[in-house]
Amino acid sequence: MIRVSIVEDDPGVRGELAARLARAEELVIHGVFASAEEAARGLAQARPDVVLVDIQLPGKSGIDLIREWHPRLPDARFMVLTTFDDDDLVFSALQAGAMGYLLKRSLPGELANAIRELQSGGSPMSSGISRLLVKLVQQGSPAPSIGLAPREQELLDHLACGRSYKECADRMRCSLDTVRTHIRRLYEKLHVHSRHEAIAKTTGPAGSSSKRAIPLSR
Missing domain, CATH: 1.10.10.10 (Winged helix-like DNA-binding domain superfamily/Winged helix DNA-binding domain)
Structure with missing residues (x-):
């Protein structure tokens, strides 16, 4: 099983992601957090294989979270889920340690497969990010x-x-x-x-x- 943590401040999106992934084969939710600060208190105990991170969070940004926790969880893979496809944000996230980058509008039917690909060593990206x-x-x-x-x-x-x-x-x-x-x-x-x-x-x-x-x- 692939242990997945979610860091997303929007309660509706957060709940939808958790519910969708809970129904997917081979995936199990290990921690759902509303902010980087909340995630910092729970990621060490959750020990996820994959962490889904929104960039725009209250307080510390998702990029700050990835930069801080990527070295602390060397076996975890971080993937950005966001509405932003700005090139500076893309490269900032990748340089911080993100191994995947998906736009939220491309999620239906794609997220579970992207998580499996990420866990198997791939680097899933939305087509728009690949073109960028x-x-x-x-x-x-x-x-x-x-x-x-x-x-x-x-x-x-x-x-x-x-x-x-x-x-x-x-x-x-x-x-x-x-x-x-x-x-x-x-x-x-x-x-x-x-x-x-x-x-x-x-x-x-x-x-x-x-x-x-x-x-x-x-």
């Missing part, structure tokens, strides 16, 4: 090659498009284990620990010479 990341990557200026193998470069392209590990395996016509091997080698070469760090590291301001990016398309 791709756009930011494409705006980055090119950098010298760091010696990525062709299959590693191909995998990086797929990750930048927000595809799951299974989707990467299907498109690359290989097994999930092979994808995971490529990912491990890719992360070692980039000195990162997640797809979002890889994308952020290969993204730079257009025209910038001080922060150059590795091209993601061939």
Whole structure:
């Protein structure tokens, strides 16, 4: 079973999320909190596998909560649920330690699968967020090659498009284990620990010479 905690200040949304996930297979609710401060008092005891966090909370923000608790719960995976698709908020959340980012308007039928994907090592993102990341990557200026193998470069392209590990395996016509091997080698070469760090590291301001990016398309 996947233990899920919810941090959401809107009581209606909070109740709907808890009720929906309680009916989903393989998921069990371990803590429902109305603020970052309330979550800080309960997350250690709840010991969730996945934490769903709204960004706009009373008091501390959801990003502050992720930044503070990501190191304290190293085995937990944090996923943002929000109405905001602002690029600064997206990257702030990812840099704080979020491994997934879903817009609330895209939730019906998607959330339970996204939680399972997150727990299995993926990084689920709403299609709009994936397009935003791709756009930011494409705006980055090119950098010298760091010696990525062709299959590693191909995998990086797929990750930048927000595809799951299974989707990467299907498109690359290989097994999930092979994808995971490529990912491990890719992360070692980039000195990162997640797809979002890889994308952020290969993204730079257009025209910038001080922060150059590795091209993601061939």
